[in-house]
Amino acid sequence: MFYRCHRPAPPLAEFIEWFWYCADVPTYDRVRILPSGTVELVVNLRDDEVLLEGPVRRRLSGAVVSGTYGGFLVVDPMQHASMIGVHFRPGGAAPFLGAAPGDLTDAHADLAGLWGRSAVELRERLCAARTPEGRFAVLERMLAARLARAPGRHRAVPAAVAALERPEARVREVAAETGLSQRRFIRVFAAEVGLTPKLYGRVRRFQRARGLVRPGSPPDWARIAAECGYFDQAHLIRDFQAFAGFSPGEFVRQLGGRVMPNHILQPS
Numbered sequence: 001m002f003y004r005c006h007r008p009a010p011p012l013a014e015f016i017e018w019f020w021y022c023a024d025v026p027t028y029d030r031v032r033i034l035p036s037g038t039v040e041l042v043v044n045l046r047d048d049e050v051l052l053e054g055p056v057r058r059r060l061s062g063a064v065v066s067g068t069y070g071g072f073l074v075v076d077p078m079q080h081a082s083m084i085g086v087h088f089r090p091g092g093a094a095p096f097l098g099a100a101p102g103d104l105t106d107a108h109a110d111l112a113g114l115w116g117r118s119a120v121e122l123r124e125r126l127c128a129a130r131t132p133e134g135r136f137a138v139l140e141r142m143l144a145a146r147l148a149r150a151p152g153r154h155r156a157v158p159a160a161v162a163a164l165e166r167p168e169a170r171v172r173e174v175a176a177e178t179g180l181s182q183r184r185f186i187r188v189f190a191a192e193v194g195l196t197p198k199l200y201g202r203v204r205r206f207q208r209a210r211g212l213v214r215p216g217s218p219p220d221w222a223r224i225a226a227e228c229g230y231f232d233q234a235h236l237i238r239d240f241q242a243f244a245g246f247s248p249g250e251f252v253r254q255l256g257g258r259v260m261p262n263h264i265l266q267p268s
Helices: 077-081 111-115 117-128 132-149 156-163 171-178 182-193 197-211 221-228 233-243 248-257
Strands: 002-006 016-023 030-033 040-044 050-052 058-060 063-066 073-075 082-088 108-110 263-266
Touching: 002 132, 016 132, 040 117, 050 073, 058 108, 063 111, 063 117, 082 132, 108 111, 111 117, 117 132, 156 171, 156 182, 171 182, 171 197, 182 197, 197 221, 197 233, 221 233, 233 248, 248 263
Parallel strands: none
Antiparallel strands: 002 016, 016 082, 030 073, 030 263, 040 063, 040 082, 050 058, 063 108
């Protein structure tokens, strides 16, 4: 398979962690995408559609926004024949979407429903570009233009996102640090990030624990649980099952099928 990542220059770097492009992913039945507390903009460059798995299979246009998910989701890997995306920083997507991320929680939306004709133009320009670097440049130009016209973020959100990365962080304390009442803080945070602060903190704690697991090296789960702020190992196990759909041991066995960050191939 082919995978390329690109980090944008300022001012986009404040809002976007990376652009990515992938092609020719090995044939598997499904790809499991783990929650990360972020919004993703995804464009299928081969077919003008994105298929979503679930109780009811949904067919969207070839340019979509994946809202912030509180659990894993499953997609058809055949769509990765040629696909490009934007991995926003937590809370970073709000200026670009034309909608509050809180309105897209646990959901996908057609980009055309948010951007209108500009979504079609974006996909056309991306398809016309011949190289990953050329496509990244298209994304950078169009997103920089949207950012220049966008309203600002609430001042509390970037500071709260950073504070909730601390293993010992508590929502009540973070709210106090922002100067907002706890109720107001939760509303503002959920609207701009897409998850409540409590659920976001759980997802990020899972991500920290997941990041300490290495293929071929038996994990010390007790140490990982302690470092990441879990009460105990049983607490860590429950979160792995909730957010990955695997026990920690099964998660380690699945790492050989990793496609790109937060993606795990599910063999048939």
